[in-house]
Amino acid sequence: xxxxxxxxxxxxxxxxxxxxxxxxxxxxxxxxxxxxxxxxxxxxxxxxxxxxxxxxxxxxxxxxxxxxxxxxxxxxxxxxxxxxxxxxxxxxxxxxxxxxxxxxxxxxxxxxxxxxxxxxxxxxxxxxxxxxxxxxxxxxxxxxxxxxxxxxxxxxxxxxxxxxxxxxxxxxxxxxxxxxxxxxxxxxxxxxxxxxxxxxxxxxxxxxxxxxxxxxxxxxxxxxxxxxxxxxxxxxxxxxxxxxxxxxxxxxxxxxxxxxxxxxxxxxxxxxxxxxxxxxxxxxxxxxxxxxxxxxxxxxxxxxxxxxxxxxxxxxxxxxxxxxxxxxxxxxxxxxxxxxxxxxxxxxxxxxxxxxxxxxxxxxxxxxxxxxxxxxxxxxxxxxxxxxxxxxxxxxxxxxxxxxxxxxxxxxxxxxxxxxxxxxxxxxxxxxxxxxxxxxxxxxxxxxxxxxxxxxxxxxxxxxxxxxxxxxxxxxxxxxxxxxxxxxxxxxxxxxx
Numbered sequence: 187x188x189x190x191x192x193x194x195x196x197x198x199x200x201x202x203x204x205x206x207x208x209x210x211x212x213x214x215x216x217x218x219x220x221x222x223x224x225x226x227x228x229x230x231x232x233x234x235x236x237x238x239x240x241x242x243x244x245x246x247x248x249x250x251x252x253x254x255x256x257x258x259x260x261x262x263x264x265x266x267x268x269x270x271x272x273x274x275x276x277x278x279x280x281x282x283x284x285x286x287x288x289x290x291x292x293x294x295x296x297x298x299x300x301x302x303x304x305x306x307x308x309x310x311x312x313x314x315x316x317x318x319x320x321x322x323x324x325x326x327x328x329x330x331x332x333x334x335x336x337x338x339x340x341x342x343x344x345x346x347x348x349x350x351x352x353x354x355x356x357x358x359x360x361x362x363x364x365x366x367x368x369x370x371x372x373x374x375x376x377x378x379x380x381x382x383x384x385x386x387x388x389x390x391x392x393x394x395x396x397x398x399x400x401x402x403x404x405x406x407x408x409x410x411x412x413x414x415x416x417x418x419x420x421x422x423x424x425x426x427x428x429x430x431x432x433x434x435x436x437x438x439x440x441x442x443x444x445x446x447x448x449x450x451x452x453x454x455x456x457x458x459x460x461x462x463x464x465x466x467x468x469x470x471x472x473x474x475x476x477x478x479x480x481x482x483x484x485x486x487x488x489x490x491x492x493x494x495x496x497x498x499x500x501x502x503x504x505x506x507x508x509x510x511x512x513x514x515x516x517x518x519x520x521x522x523x524x525x526x527x528x529x530x531x532x533x534x535x536x537x538x539x540x541x542x543x544x545x546x547x548x549x550x551x552x553x554x555x556x557x558x559x560x561x562x563x564x565x566x567x568x569x570x571x572x573x574x575x576x577x578x579x580x581x582x583x584x585x586x587x588x589x590x591x592x593x594x595x596x597x598x599x600x601x602x603x604x605x606x607x608x609x610x611x612x613x614x615x616x617x618x619x620x621x622x623x624x625x626x627x628x629x630x631x632x633x634x635x636x637x638x639x640x641x642x643x644x645x646x647x648x649x650x651x652x653x654x655x656x657x658x659x660x661x662x663x664x665x666x667x668x669x670x671x672x673x674x675x676x677x678x679x680x681x682x683x
Contacts, residue, residue: 190348190361190362190364190365190366190589191364191365191366192365192366192368193362193364193365193366193367194368196221196340196367196369197367197368197369197581198368198369198370198371198581199218199219199220199221199367199369199371200212200216200218200220200221200369200371200372200373200572201220201221201223201360201367201369201371201372201373202220202221202222202223202372202373202375203223203224203346203347203372203373203374203375203376203396204222204223204224204232204373204374204375204376204377204540204542205222205224205225205226205227205228205229205230205231205232205343206229206232206233206234206235206326206375206377206540206561207232207234207322207325207326207329207540207558207561207562207565208234208375208377208539208540208541208542208543208561208564208565209222209224209373209375209539209540209565210222210229210326210329210330210333210565211329211539211561211562211563211564211565211566212373212375212537212539212565212566212568212569213333213336213339213565213569214288214329214332214333214336214339214565215565215566215568215569215570216338216569216572216573217569217573218338218572218573219338219339219340220338220339220340221340221341221342221367222333222339222340222341222342222343223341223342223343223345223346223347223362223364224341224343224344224345224346225343225344225345225346225391226343226344227330227341227343228326228327228330229323229326229327229329229330231389231391232326232377232389233322233377233378233380233388233389233392233541234322234325234326234540234558234561235322235323235326236322236323236387236388236389236431237321237322237323237325237557237558238319238320238321238322238431238433238435238491238493238494239303239305239313239315239319239321239433239434239435239554239555240303240313240314240315240316240321240435240555240558241281241282241285241313241314241315241321241325241555241558241559241562242254242278242305242308242312242313242553242554242555242556242558242559243278243279243281243282243312243314243559244275244278244279244310244312245278245279245282245300245302245312245314246302246310246311246312248310249309249310249311249312251272251275251276251278251279252272252275253309253310254275254278254308254312255268255271255272255275256309257307257308257309257553258271258274258275258547258548258549258553258556259271259549260307260457261307261457261458261549261551261552261553261654262548262549262550262551262552262553262654263459263549263550263551263653263654263664264549264550264653264664264666264668265409265412265546265549265550265653265654265668265669265670266546266547266548266549267545267546267547267549270527270545270546270547271546271547273527274545274547274556274559274560274563277563278559278563281559281562281563282300282314284562284566285314285325285328285562288328288329288332289328289331289332290316290324290325290328290329291316291317291324291328292314292315292316293314293315293316293317293318300314301314301315302314303315303435303438303439304435304438304439304455305434305435305437305438305455305554305555306434306437306438306454306455306456306457306458306461306554307455307456307457307458307553307554308438308553308554311438313435313438313554313555315435317492317493318489318490318491318492318493319433319435319490319491319492319493319494320492320493321558322558323493325558342362342364345362345363345364346362346363346596347360347361347362347376347396347399348360348361348362348363348589348596349361349399349403349589349590350372350399350400350403350533350536351366351586351587352403352404352533355404355532355533355534356370356533356534356535357369357370357371357372357533357534357535357536358370358535358581358586359581359586360372361589366586366589368581368586369535369581370534370535370581371535371537371572372535372536372537373529373537373538373539373568373572374396374400374523374531374536374537374538374539374542374543375538375539375540375542375561376392376395376396376397376540376542377389377392377540377541377542378392378394378518378519378541378542379392379393379394379397379413379519379638379639379642380392380516380517380518380519381393381600382394382516382600382602382603382606382635382638382639383515383516383603383606383607383611384603384604384606384607385419385429385513385514385515385516385607386428386429386515386516386517387416387419387428387429387430387431387515387516387517388428388516388517389428390427390428393600393635393638394634394635394638394639395596395634395635395638396542396634397522397523397542397634397638398634398635398636398637398638399596399634400523400531400533400536400538400542401637401638401641401674401675402634402637402675403533404532404533404674404675405523405524405531405532405533405536405674406523406524406531406532406672406673406674407521407522407523407524407544407641407672407673407674408521408522408523408524408544408546408670408671408672408673409520409521409522409544409546409549409550409645409670409671410519410521410522410641410642410644410645410646410671410673411521411642411645411646411648411649411656411671412519412520412521412548412549412550412551412654412655412656413516413518413519413520413521413610413642413655413656414458414459414462414516414517414518414519414520414551414552414655415458415459415462415466415514415515415516415517415611415612415655416431416434416458416462416514416515416516416517416518417458417461417462417464417465417512417514418431418432418433418434418436418437418443418461418465418477418510418512418513418514419431419432419512419513419514419515419517420432420497420498420501420510420511420512421474421475421511421512421513422501422503422511424501424502425501429513429515430494430497430498431494431515431517432477432494432510432512433491433494434458434554434555435491436477436479436487436491436494437454437455437477438455439482439483439484439490440481440482440483441454441477441478441479441482442454442477442478443461443465443475443476443477443478443512444475444476444478444509445468445473445474445475445476446473446474446475446476447473451464451468452464452465457551457553458551458552458554458655459550459551459654459655459657462514462612462655463612463613463657465512465513465514466514466612466613469513474511475511475512475513476509476510476511476512477509477510477512478509479505479506479509479510480506480507480509486506487505487506488505488506491505498510514612516607516611518541518552518557519541520544520548520549520550520551520552520654520655521544521642521645522538522541522542522543522544523538523542523543523544524544524672525537525538525543525544525545526545527545527567528567528568528570528571529543529545529564529567529568529571530571531543532674537568537571537572539561539564539565539568540557540560540561540564541557543564545560545564546670547560548560549654550653550654550655550656551654551655595632595633595634596634597633597635599633599635600633600635602625602626602636602639605622605625605626606622606639609621609622609643610622610639610642610643610646612657613657613659614646614656614657614658614659615658615659615660616647616658616660619643619646619647620647622639622643623640623643623644623647623681626639626640626643627640627678627681630678637678640678640681641673641678644673644677644678644681645671645673646658648671649668649671650665651663651664651665651668652664653665653668
């Protein structure tokens with residue numbers, strides 16, 4: 187058992203776990219005092235700060251929120267919640283206004299209108315961006331600056347979540363590395379699970395630990411089997427760990443995908459899952475795949491994409507003169523904690539936003555640049571829900587059980603990257619999924635990463651079809667009657683025993 191101090195100054199406050207766009211959008215939209223708990227307060231180490239392309243919104247000529255919704259639903263391969271999709275796409279233009287109000291320096295054309303990128307599977311250019319390909323970094327800098335002006339926003343850093351105190355499916359409080367906070371309002375905004383994989387474009391510390399804690403506490407999850415691999419990460423043996431992302435906007439600007447034999451093999455603007463599988467197949471046949479960027483529509487590569495250029499130059503590659511070697515890498519998790527349109531999970535008092543949450547917006551395959559849109563808008567809806575529903579019930583500060591030793595369970599140690607890549611990668615099959623579970627399930631009682639990974643494998647095993655980002659070699663057809671799949675800890679308990 188572990189004894190932690192009682193942090194009475196934050197009793198009853200909304201506590202936001204995370205430091206990316208999902209966290210800061212929620213904090214800035216809240217009217218009440220709130221607390222952000224994160225390793226850093228400046229957005230460092232988050233997927234948001236790494237976002238290259240931009241944010242989608244139907245603000246261009248001949249575009250509309252309904253057209254944006256249709257593109258999202260088509261990419262989602264039949265599993266989007268269409269009502270939720272339209273809620274988000276209708277809110278897109280206002281979300282752009284919010285970014286401008288918060289000081290984000292979105293790029294404009296010479297006539298003063300916002301510049302728009304075209305990206306894969308979008309019918310129209312609708313991606314607002316900043317700094318060429320540094321949108322996420324500039325968004326985070328602006329939001330952090332705004333938040334630091336707000337006295338009602340407080341911080342505990344560098345700290346992290348240890349566990350939830352849940353009784354009768356109601357949040358009573360939470361343990362953090364700084365102490366215990368009695369509250370019935372927690373917003374989980376802890377990001378992705380990409381760090382479980384060998385090749386990923388996101389921070390390596392994003393390994394689904396907080397998702398595992400919520401699942402252990404009884405929260406339901408949905409769509410966990412849908413893990414999106416970005417088709418074009420920089421392929422290099424000079425980098426160990428997170429691979430630089432070669433944005434979808436590069437292909438939208440006219441770059442071509444060619445093999446080392448000079449053959450074009452795929453429509454560059456097809457949905458990510460299709461392009462990713464096509465590249466993976468070429469690599470499996472012993473071929474190299476390259477993005478040829480020497481004849482882009484809008485000028486020199488280094489001028490349009492300075493951030494990507496810097497990443498290439500760091501490994502000795504000049505994209506103005508040389509093709510860029512690429513490979514798929516784990517990029518985004520469509521699944522997560524099941525939430526409604528207010529961001530409420532199935533545990534009363536626990537909300538979730540960003541990649542740890544699943545609203546139904548993305549379906550089986552996320553449309554490019556929809557993730558920043560979702561995190562920004564859902565942050566607003568969560569804040570409105572908390573402000574509106576803020577209760578005045580007395581919160582018991584003194585009655586809480588001592589924390590069991592969580593050190594081992596919360597460890598981010600993970601020795602199964604290659605196993606995850608082999609059996610839960612772009613191509614899956616029953617034998618591999620069962621082999622994965624046989625090795626990882628015994629670890630899931632003592633490691634939150636293993637618990638999260640076990641849920642993903644179990645969901646992939648139970649979806650006996652191929653759809654969107656989930657491809658089963660043994661079930662290559664799409665089942666037209668298939669539905670979204672929910673899971674909770676009870677689904678795994680019998681397997682874990």
